[in-house]
Amino acid sequence: MAYNIPEKYQDLTPAPQLDKKTLNKMVWMSCFLQASFNYERMQAAGWLWGILPGLQKIHTNKEDLKASMAHNLDFLNTHPFLVTFVMGIVLSLEQNKADTQTIRSVRISAAGPLGGIGDALFWLTLVPITAGITANMALEQKSIVGAILFLVIFNAFQFVIRWWLMHWSYNLGTKAVTMLTSNAKEFTRAASILGIFTVGALIANYGGTTVRIAIADPAINVQGLIDGVLPKLIPLLITLGLYALIKKGWTPIKCIILILVVGILGCAFGIWTGDSKAIDENGAGINGGYNPLVEWYELPAAE
Structure with a gap:
């Protein structure tokens, strides 16, 4: 009742x-x-x-x-x-x-x-x-x-x-x-x-996302060029991009999945820098901290 x-x-x-x-x-x-x-x-x-x-x-x-x-x-x-x-x-x-x-x-x-x-x-x-x-x-x-x-x-x-x-x-x-x-x-x-x-x-x-790519001969560090324009430019662009997607109706879950996919593919193709402090057998630092699955450019030799 x-x-x-x-x-x-x-x-x-x-x-x-x-x-x-x-x-x-x-x-x-x-x-x-x-x-x-x-x-x-x-x-x-x-x-x-x-x-x-x-x-x-x-x-x-x-x-x-x-x-x-x-x-x-x-x-x-x-x-x-x-x-x-x-x-x-x-x-x-x-x-x-x-x-x-x-x-x-x-x-x-x-x-x-x-x-x-x-x-x-x-x-x-x-x-x-x-x-x-x-x-x-x-x-x-x-x-x-x-x-x-x-x-x-x-x-x-x-x-x-x-x-x-x-x-x-x-x-x-x-x-x-x-x-x-x-x-x-x-x-x-x-x-x-x-x-x-x-x-x-x-x-x-x-924001630690940086580019690993080297271009031209002798090799030019692309990240160095970007830092000359605006340090932390890539983290800023990623943030603004996600903001634009959310304004268009994307859910946070979709944005997280997008970041995971872009991050994994970017590392596999040697686009993003991985700062793992890795070194080779001679004790020299490995550019990017990892070996990409697809190597489509040559990094300058470590000094």
Whole structure:
């Protein structure tokens, strides 16, 4: 039998403020937001699990708690690291015994913009910057410390954000929704620009694709000519090419397959340089670091 969620709670007396211990507990529990992810209600079960300690303290009336749990099982899809922002707002409304329909509407309007903001803040900004710094440490020092440091920095940052958003939005109430929606576009754009700038710097710093070809007699190193025009030109062209393909409708999977095919064929025909630091039997460096399957030109003799 379907449960009809009432529009108003039976006990309309505002509940006392939630203590910091309960708020902090819900911050920890919000980490399991996607533990019960499904395609019917997305993150609804994890959302209810995370917010339940607060609801239990707010609604001492069992029927009100039942109604609150029911409407908090509505479809929800938001950024998992910023979900405590929505939790704080909803808890503030629940505490003041707002209409259930009002709470449901505010929850949807608050959760929606967080997807773009969270992606810009974390995946386009924090991850490239942190990964770029720690990956460089791991490569130079040949140590696992870089990988550990990445995990520590990333998770510490996202957990501090969870904790701060929970307390800030709970104390601010519905005003937080207005602040979010009025500045969401500008914030997302600023974070996206910073992320794109960082990704561009990573391409210039770590883009290692180079040409192995030598032409003319005496042999001319093609890569040397390209570096004279613009260093890291080939990684830049590859990035711009993939961007153009994605704009035309290509999926990331197709782009990855294309890169694999071009990379394998290019190495087989001696087009791309492989920097494996390989040496021959005499200890001299092997140009390109590998022997291509098809040799259609001669490299200059190693000095």
